[in-house]
Amino acid sequence: MGPQVRKAVEPVVVPLLKGRVSHGRLLADDEELETAPLPVSGSVIEVGAGSGMWVSLFKEIGFETASIASSDTSSNVRHRKPEASVIASTSGGITKIYGVEPNESNHTALSRRVIEAGMEDVYEIVPLGIEDVGAANIPKVDCIVTVLCLCSIPSPQENIRALYGFLKPGGRMYVFEHVCNRKHWSIYMYQKFINLFWPYMVGGCELQRDTGRYLREAAPWSSIDLSPLANELWFQAVPHVVGVLTK
Template sequence: MTPLIKPHPLFARLYAGWAGPALEKAGMGEHRRRLLDGLAGEVIEVGAGNGLNFRHYPPGVTRLVAVEPEPNLRRLARDEARRAPVPVEVEAARAERLPFPDASFDAAVVCLVLCSVAAPGLALAELHRVIRPGGQLRFLEHVRAESAMMRRVQRALDATVWPRLAGGCHTGRDTRTALVSAGFTLGTIDRFAFPRARVPLPTAAHILGTAVRPGPAGTG
């Protein structure tokens, strides 16, 4: 049974109507394409939002299960799924409690979501569980800054106003360490600033890469 999920209608409207389009205008679409390039088989995307990734999935994906807990974003994602180039099923669930059997998917995708889940360690443990051994986790996330000064800014924001204003988002999570702690083996990681701005933003530090659930491919 899917646990009760509290809606965030104001955040959903702001993200779908302003923040999401602003990110795309700044060039996020190209990063989304890089994130999804070469994926194939059965894929789960956790925290699919309003479905901005759907149009970028390659034709080798035979089934995409898109999990989104926020009801308003989930409704928009279902609209977007009808226009996707691959078959998409949009489901209501939390990242920390995925309603799927062990080793159900060839790959998983998280895109700008691990900053917002209540328990990222549990979410990554669930992703590790549902990916088949040898399968990939593709990730694109904003993360802890490299500079000590910006890290102090991130800590202050995360302890006060930012999560309340941004639907639970945290600016400074150490996602790379969390991936390793969850049992994933890290592949190549691209670290970059997005969007590029004269004044550094607390959410500018991003990583894009691949992690693997260890084990022989095709076993479970």
């Protein structure tokens, strides 16, 4: 399902990771550059990396951020000049990625995509669930990326708090997740019914997680730009939240 899912969600996920989504909507090219979230950069945890659908995007973003940085010396963090070692990295402004993925059946495809992207020296597969990553002694990171996986992790509130703990101060968490429908009781009840069997068919995925609230309440974020995805209507059976939370 990976490629179909990527095709369906990349119109949101690509701009999200590039810092071009705010208040649930895509920013136009010339819009709000000063206040828009920063793109993913530095060291990264990708939660639920799956079969590696976003590996090539990390490479693209890393080079974009490194080239923006090297062509502009203004004091804005978005345009901060990177260290020479960062530019020399095979993924530009992204220095390290920990791809947390417990499902061994995904590892072959994930490794293949890492090799295809030429990111073997940057992308490390962590074959654990997020609930066990504390034991892996990963250093704190600049960014965490979660795309359609907080629906599947155990004890989401507890583990989202743990994710906050993995971020450096000022670190950013990029989120695109499906959530429960709170806009209309009929769709809420419909989700509840479908969810009786959905998790057994879709790898433990829960349809009714209130992930936006779990994220907001997880910890004292310094800023939260997390909203329902614009243009999704009240009857959406699988509605989403999208945005960036900063520690």
